[in-house]
Amino acid sequence: MMKSLFRPRTVPGKQVLDDHHALVASIERRGLLRGGLSLGALTMLTGCDVGRPEAVESALQSISSFNDGVQAFLFDPNKLAPTYPESMVLKPPTFNAYYDVADVKPIDGASWRLELAGLIADKKPWSGAQIATLPETDMIIRHVCVEGWDYIGQWSGVRLRTFLERVGADLKARYVVFQTADNYPSIIDMATALHPQTLLATKYAKEILPDLYGYPLRLRMATKLGYKNPKWITAIEVTNSYKPGYWEQKGFNFFGGI
Numbered sequence: 001m002m003k004s005l006f007r008p009r010t011v012p013g014k015q016v017l018d019d020h021h022a023l024v025a026s027i028e029r030r031g032l033l034r035g036g037l038s039l040g041a042l043t044m045l046t047g048c049d050v051g052r053p054e055a056v057e058s059a060l061q062s063i064s065s066f067n068d069g070v071q072a073f074l075f076d077p078n079k080l081a082p083t084y085p086e087s088m089v090l091k092p093p094t095f096n097a098y099y100d101v102a103d104v105k106p107i108d109g110a111s112w113r114l115e116l117a118g119l120i121a122d123k124k125p126w127s128g129a130q131i132a133t134l135p136e137t138d139m140i141i142r143h144v145c146v147e148g149w150d151y152i153g154q155w156s157g158v159r160l161r162t163f164l165e166r167v168g169a170d171l172k173a174r175y176v177v178f179q180t181a182d183n184y185p186s187i188i189d190m191a192t193a194l195h196p197q198t199l200l201a202t203k204y205a206k207e208i209l210p211d212l213y214g215y216p217l218r219l220r221m222a223t224k225l226g227y228k229n230p231k232w233i234t235a236i237e238v239t240n241s242y243k244p245g246y247w248e249q250k251g252f253n254f255f256g257g258i
Helices: 013-018 021-029 039-046 053-074 160-166
Strands: 115-118 137-144 150-159 175-180 186-189 198-204 218-221 233-239
Touching (some): 150 160, 150 218, 160 198, 186 218
Antiparallel strands (some): 175 233, 198 218
C-alpha cells in the first residue's frame, strides 16, 4: 500500500512557546492573557501559522508591542509608587545581573566620567564629584524582578529630571538611552525619565554604592521592573530614535512597567 505523501503536521505546543520564552514571559507577566498563553489562544488572537517559527515570533512581537502601548497609555507621570519604612530595607540588597557575581569588574571612580550625547545642549562629561554636588533625593521602594522575586531598597541620588534639566536636554524627546560598563545598554521613555521617583542613584542605604550594585552610578526607578534599571552607567543619550536595549533585543518588553 502506498504511503500518503500528505501527512498531517503536528506541532509540539510547549516546545513552540518555549522557543520564545522571553516574549511569552513578558506578555504573561502583565496579565493580558489570564491563565497563560497557549497555542490556541495565540492562533485565535493573531491568526498566525504556529507551524512556522517566524510566524510565532512575529505574532508574539505584535502582542508584546500592544502590551507596551497599553502600559504607556495607562502610565501616570505624576502618580507615586508606594514607599516603605527604613526598617524594611534589605542590607545588603540582592545581587542581580545577567552574569555571575564573580564576573563584576569594579570601576575606578576617580577616572570615571559620565558621557553625554544626543539632544543635550551641554555635552561636557560629568565626574562623580560633580554629580555629588546636585540636590540629593532619597527613596525607599520595592525592587521587582521579572523572575518573580522582590525586595525593599533605599536609594539616594539626583532625580534624572533634575540632571536632564541641568544639562539642557530636550525634555520633549521620546527616549533616554543608557550605556554601561558591562555592555548592558538600556532605554526608557521620556515620561518615565521625568517621573519624580526616577533617580541616578549613587548610594544604597545611605552609603556609597558598592561595586556589586552599580558604583559609581546606576538608574533606579520605582515604576519599572528590575531589568530596566541599568548599573555602572557610563553614558546617557537623549534621542527620538528607538535603540533597543540588551533585554529588548532578547525579546523583553520595552516599557517594562510594574
